[in-house]
Amino acid sequence: MxxxxxxxxxxxxxxxxxxxxxxxxxxxxxxxxxxxxxxxxxxxxxxxxxxxxxxxxxxxxxxxxxxxxxxxxxxxxxxxxxxxGEYLEPRGELVITAPVMFGKKYVLPIVTEFLSLYSNINVQLILSDGNMNLFENEVDMAVRIGVLPDSSMIATQVGKIRIVTCANQQVLEQYSQLSSPYDLSNFACILLNTENTPPHWRYYLPDAQMNININISSRLTVTDSESAVTAAINGVGITQQLHYQVKDAVDTGELSIILPEFEPETVPVHLIHKSKKYMPQKMKSFLAFALPKLKRKIGALTA
Incomplete structure (x- = not known):
């Protein structure tokens, strides 16, 4: 045997x-x-x-x-x-996974810069909103947004992201003014239907110091955040997204953040990898390169 x-x-x-x-x-x-x-x-x-x-x-x-x-x-x-030779110099293939929009906006630029510095490393960047099993899919590292379950993984937190509610100005002008999350039942809303998305929107009531879940009636349901943001820009309704997903549209005035005083607790962002005592140089090099850059990018978003 x-x-x-x-x-x-x-x-x-x-x-x-x-x-x-x-x-x-x-x-x-x-x-x-x-x-x-x-x-x-x-x-x-x-x-x-x-x-x-x-x-x-x-x-x-x-x-x-x-x-x-x-x-x-x-x-x-x-x-x-x-x-x-993987322990003598950074070399070999590095497999990384990240959520689609976050990967495009933040991880891909870092990977591109990293590759320009390390000619003997190749990167396979898998963008997926599903949480891939690192062992089953032979993935070296993953970006995870949200509270992590207990596991044997090594996790380094790189920041926190707001959960924001947005709509374009035309939609807001069509209805009576919003004063609390409970008023959302009177509005057309855009929902996400993914394996990681709860069937409700979370909010925090500062006066009562408690969290609440609001069940939303969907005018449109989509399976990815990019489509939800596009629909909100086009006036279909209100959507709740992670801040980075709507930041560009907010900065250009295409969307406005509403109910900011009721925003729920921010969600953590981690870079995780398999729990091994010894790591090849390719992983050590990428961690040393990517961690401070991710922290700065998310810190700037929060600011």
Missing amino acids: DRLQAMTMLIKVVELGSFSAASKALNVPLPTLSRKVSELENQLGVRVLHRTTRKLSLTIAGTDYIRACKRIIEQVEEAEREVK
Whole structure:
């Protein structure tokens, strides 16, 4: 039995939470994967996984063993990368993912400048509003906007972004003046329908010192923020977006921010990467280059 291969398979099963997901990620037939893990358990003489029809969980022995497996695999990968030169100089392919609009406005210019300085690094920039699994998709780093779930990832906060409500002046003149979030029920609104978007708009009532959720009747529902902003500019209705998504339209006077005193708490922005003790130079170089630039860009937006 190839023990390192079996360890790698076991780690992937634990990271993704199921044999079927690990089978797809590793491109290994499900029966083969299950057999390899069983052979590893037989070799150890202990059970490392509790298997039920609904979920997998680690045994106490399994928790310790997985921790040791990760250390071993990382040491092997470190040795292989060192032989290839990734620890001696910044080189190789770097895979980064970010939300679509944020990636276009803030990440792509940084990547472009970074590439001009590091001729031996190639970057694959994946712009997606879905939260890609870094392990399953072999992604090195990701920009995440919003509160992060607990995970083994290393996360560095690069700033916070306002959540703002906007409309063009013609729309605001068609209705009675807004004085509170509750008045939004009288307005045409533009909603987002994505996996990361809640079915309501959040606000904060300063007098009551409490957060509230407002259910909105949609005049138009779209699946991306850029379309929602365009529709708002064209007078379809009111939309609630992250500040960077509407900043250009606000600066040019195409949209106005309304109800600013009721804005909810700002949302954090993080740059995350897989939890590894040793990182290749390409990742270290990009982190050192990108972190201060992202912090400045988001800080300027907040100001």
